[in-house]
Amino acid sequence: MKPLRIGLAGLGTVGVGVIKLLRAHAEELSARGGRPVEVVAVSARSRDRDRGISLDGLRWHDDPVSLAQDTEIDVAVELIGGSEGPARLMVEAALGRGIPVVTANKALVALHGSALARLAADNNTTLLFEAAVAGGIPAIKLVREGLAAERLDRVGGILNGTCNYILTEMRTSGRDFSDVLAEAQEKGYAEAEPSTDVDGWDAAHKLAILAGIAFNPIRFESLPVEGIRNVTAADLRFATELGYRIKLLGLARQHEGKALEAWVRPCMVPVVAPIAGVEGVFNAVTTSGPFSGPITISGRGAGEGPTASAVVADLIDLARGASLPVWGVGAVSDAVECGSLADVESAFYIRLDVADRSGTMADLTSVLRDHDVSVHFVSQHEAASGRAYVALVTHGVAESAVREAAKGLAALPAVNGEPLVLKIEDSLR
Amino acid sequence: MKPLRIGLAGLGTVGVGVIKLLRAHAEELSARGGRPVEVVAVSARSRDRDRGISLDGLRWHDDPVSLAQDTEIDVAVELIGGSEGPARLMVEAALGRGIPVVTANKALVALHGSALARLAADNNTTLLFEAAVAGGIPAIKLVREGLAAERLDRVGGILNGTCNYILTEMRTSGRDFSDVLAEAQEKGYAEAEPSTDVDGWDAAHKLAILAGIAFNPIRFESLPVEGIRNVTAADLRFATELGYRIKLLGLARQHEGKALEAWVRPCMVPVVAPIAGVEGVFNAVTTSGPFSGPITISGRGAGEGPTASAVVADLIDLARGASLPVWGVGAVSDAVECGSLADVESAFYIRLDVADRSGTMADLTSVLRDHDVSVHFVSQHEAASGRAYVALVTHGVAESAVREAAKGLAALPAVNGEPLVLKIEDSLR
Known part of the structure; x- marks a missing residue:
């Protein structure tokens, strides 16, 4: 033939x-x-x-x-x-x-x-x-054809192997981001100019494509993207203590009658979630829908083979002569804006670098109370002399409130540098 | 239209x-x-x-x-x-x-x-x-189309949700098979006549189909099938101690120039293997090939939705008018026999119920030595009064040798009932 x-x-x-x-x-x-x-x-x-x-x-x-x-x-x-x-x-x-x-x-x-x-x-x-x-990983085929019958409500996953490798190494070795990145660059797992990977852009490109197939093409510039540069070894220790792994996730969710929720950011994922066990350079894609339930596929996300x-x-x-529409639907759709995250409710992890002196904890909790952010877990690890890392876990709260609270915390004299705010993604269990 | x-x-x-x-x-x-x-x-x-x-x-x-x-x-x-x-x-x-x-x-x-x-x-x-x-889980599509470029060397997985539920419950609750099966039947997770599931036949049907797509249709009657009835709570405790989970696996492997290796049996799987974290009624399919590497997909394996x-x-x-050949290749192939497992080498777990008296361990190791089965780990847990469970982990050995050794062990006066032999599947890491 x-x-x-x-x-x-x-x-x-x-x-x-x-x-x-x-x-x-x-x-x-x-x-x-x-x-x-x-x-x-x-x-x-x-x-x-x-x-x-x-x-x-x-x-x-x-x-x-x-x-x-x-x-x-x-x-x-x-x-x-x-x-x-x-x-x-x-x-x-x-x-x-x-x-x-x-x-x-x-x-x-x-x-x-x-x-x-x-x-x-x-x-x-x-x-x-x-x-x-x-x-x-045949992720596109999974969503476009394998789940062609489904009205998905979620698609996304661990979409960048370099970030996953760095986070895995940071956790298992206790070393900090810059140290592990340098090693990854030496080994060829990270580029000399690592921004595309570690600042989340590569994952963002992949999420935009998955969202395009599962829901609707999105305007890329409207997608909120945050990388892993601010995650520290202390955060990975707190995560383990709390029963979580930190993963750079890209997720898109379609809520009935609302704008698409989509973002790329480091998140806390429960250790028992299938995606939490995806370590090193491996990628994973996860979907969820009313008929098919949760599905997770993992494998090598890059490389020649x-x-x-x-x-x-x-x-x-x-x-074979397959006639496959580009986005999985016959119709051509214009790209849409991602929705604002301000009102999206979630539990959050807030980590602060504070002066280890009496009254600090009272100051922190008072700022949170002023922003109506309710906390259900606090932990403290000693850092350098006279300083400590404090981890706070909130109840469900709108993202805008936790961001405002983080600004308030950063303004306290006892707080050094910027607080790190991570979304807690309990839905992936 | x-x-x-x-x-x-x-x-x-x-x-x-x-x-x-x-x-x-x-x-x-x-x-x-x-x-x-x-x-x-x-x-x-x-x-x-x-x-x-x-x-x-x-x-x-x-x-x-x-x-x-x-x-x-x-x-x-x-x-x-x-x-x-x-x-x-x-x-x-x-x-x-x-x-x-x-x-x-x-x-x-x-x-x-x-x-x-x-x-x-x-x-x-x-x-x-x-x-x-x-x-x-779009497992067929994954293998037939998503991996159409690949010459797979392995396909299989956790193919029966009832068995996986029972094994998960046995591990987390410490209860024995019959107890958990009865509960699963009450809850509707297992049939009143459970043989199709717990004796491995349902998993065997699915493995035969996966093997047919990845390699060649097989003669179903030539497929070795073993269910989970003989797995005890003691085995699940030993597995945890050894860093493993017990899973009913169906796997097919194509070794260059040899008959297809295929079987359904309970196995020890390393806790760090992606498939080890697939718990409860979830199923998982895993593949491996020289270009694509290892891929694992998990999700709900049954149910209306x-x-x-x-x-x-x-x-x-x-x-869409897709023209899809039944087995993934254009040609129609006759079904082939599965190869004998006698010569397939693997590490094995052997669990015995023994009289807890001096000299027993020497008798066991002497039988194993006589069959050239070398052991690198032995553990003993107390059972009822005067009895104990002994777990032995062998080095790589042909299956025929371990089966003969198990017969020799069963013939010892100190050994009660049949030894349980489980394959250790370290390749799924």
């Missing part, structure tokens, strides 16, 4: 991994897809670099847009990365001429998914991006 | 759940499937029973085979159950006339899947059974 001809742009580790996988499993893939899947053309910055694989017999395009316009390809695979520039131009060129695109580019889909979905629909083709969320596996799974779907 | 017309046989809780779900989410389902999905005809044993839903306007067939022959349906849904009789006849009738079938019937697919796949292929149609494995969600997800795939 006629092969599915692939044009692949971007020959970094994932691009090379895709070619290796297609060659290693050629026979099975042909059986599963109903026809061979073959890379016939490629594009990358340097033609001469040794990538450990042979590119003999493949057409070379210096420009990825010219690859997308190659009339002898059936599918364009975009593994360049970046939400703008060549990646975006190439995807637009391919969709614009009715060629389906498979991409691992989370930033591109998170920022421009809504417009690209429209372009795909207008040209009667599709855009697939299983590899953009949680690497080898898992990401290549996800890209090729999308190619098999195309080889 | 023309609706997808469903003929549904079997109006038990799942059948009623499917109709409820289709009505509750009609609008989303129509958008996601590209056309409305409507039940137009039904069949069940009693026409008059009150099922809490209206059947007005639906054609009634007394005989499910007549439903399958209804020329005004596009898909037949089989929710009757049982591997023979009306369920099988109905599925064969529908596939025989080229109508796709969606079923939740694990016994039917496990025992006759290979023949039914051939019948479907011969008639250019398909058989979908997402609901047959792990209820609302989750099962209905899986059935309707299959219907949405059909509405």
